[in-house]
Amino acid sequence: MRAMVLHQAGQALREVHRDVPTRPPGHVLVRVAACGVCRTDLHVVDGELPGSRLPLVPGHEIVGYVVESDAGSRFRRDQRVGIPWLGSTCGDCRYCRAGQENLCEAARFTGYDRDGGYADYAIADERFCFPLPGPLDDASAAPLLCAGLIGYRALRKCGEARTIGLYGFGAAAHIVTQVMAYEGRSTFAFTRPGDDAGQSFARSLGAAWAGASSEVPPEPLDAAILFAPVGALVPQALRAVRPGGRVVCAGIHMSDIPAFPYEWLWREREIVSVANLTRRDGEEFLGLAPRIPVRTTIERFALADANLALDRLRRGAVTGAAVLVPELSGS
Numbered sequence: 001m002r003a004m005v006l007h008q009a010g011q012a013l014r015e016v017h018r019d020v021p022t023r024p025p026g027h028v029l030v031r032v033a034a035c036g037v038c039r040t041d042l043h044v045v046d047g048e049l050p051g052s053r054l055p056l057v058p059g060h061e062i063v064g065y066v067v068e069s070d071a072g073s074r075f076r077r078d079q080r081v082g083i084p085w086l087g088s089t090c091g092d093c094r095y096c097r098a099g100q101e102n103l104c105e106a107a108r109f110t111g112y113d114r115d116g117g118y119a120d121y122a123i124a125d126e127r128f129c130f131p132l133p134g135p136l137d138d139a140s141a142a143p144l145l146c147a148g149l150i151g152y153r154a155l156r157k158c159g160e161a162r163t164i165g166l167y168g169f170g171a172a173a174h175i176v177t178q179v180m181a182y183e184g185r186s187t188f189a190f191t192r193p194g195d196d197a198g199q200s201f202a203r204s205l206g207a208a209w210a211g212a213s214s215e216v217p218p219e220p221l222d223a224a225i226l227f228a229p230v231g232a233l234v235p236q237a238l239r240a241v242r243p244g245g246r247v248v249c250a251g252i253h254m255s256d257i258p259a260f261p262y263e264w265l266w267r268e269r270e271i272v273s274v275a276n277l278t279r280r281d282g283e284e285f286l287g288l289a290p291r292i293p294v295r296t297t298i299e300r301f302a303l304a305d306a307n308l309a310l311d312r313l314r315r316g317a318v319t320g321a322a323v324l325v326p327e328l329s330g331s
């Protein structure tokens, strides 16, 4: 099979031909139909998230079809499944026991501790896979598996907030905006200054307001979610939320947060982070998405063009989400 492999952080992925992986008991072997390209992959490839296995096949938004599973598995042959970032947990630590498996001390992550979906085939612990029925086609469904799930978890962290600012209008924000509209909440979209296309994209999805991240929104917001990995946006977002409001940092990595006057935090404003996902988040969100129904805007890339997709994401040039589709032939 083909796999796009990271041999050393800071270097481009290289296409490698290798054997289809052997499936351990309790795992499924899937043929990858699509794999989303997440900002986390970019952090891994660029060496901003040290500690990944090397060599590594990145990718944790995998839509695939079961080729092989245990006898008696809940997944049958040819069934469509989704494989997310959370690859396995210990099931026994204080976090796993408390319903916070996203914080498990021994968690293993897809496309980080174990090979992911930038390949023709992947294996995954079946307890952490999700059944993935329609209506979205394979490539369109891929961004649900991280951008959607993490966005959903970040949105839940905003509690009952009615007005929410989204900083960074990429894959996650374009899905969250649709969930928010469904729930009767108003989206205020913040993009890089001058990104008129991004702002119109946000408005087209129902955002009540869209502007530059340096702008003050027309009204104080109940909450804000930061999807952009830019620490300087944290104080900006604090200034945009009302007293008692909350700023949720949804990324796995962010540049340093600059110092700011305590006054901006005072009056019970909060800053929290969101880490990973639980299987419950996945079940809730994947159950909700078809009812909304969430649609995704994607750019498809051939597997061999993974570096091109990562580069477009790095430059902020992707509208919606980038998705690798193994059956496409490269440029």
Ligand SMILES: [Zn+2]
Pocket (backbone or CB within 6 Å): 089, 090, 091, 092, 093, 094, 095, 096, 101, 103, 104, 105, 106, 107
């Ligand atoms: Zn655990």
Ligand SMILES: [Zn+2]
Pocket (backbone or CB within 6 Å): 038, 039, 040, 041, 060, 085, 146, 147
């Ligand atoms: Zn991700």
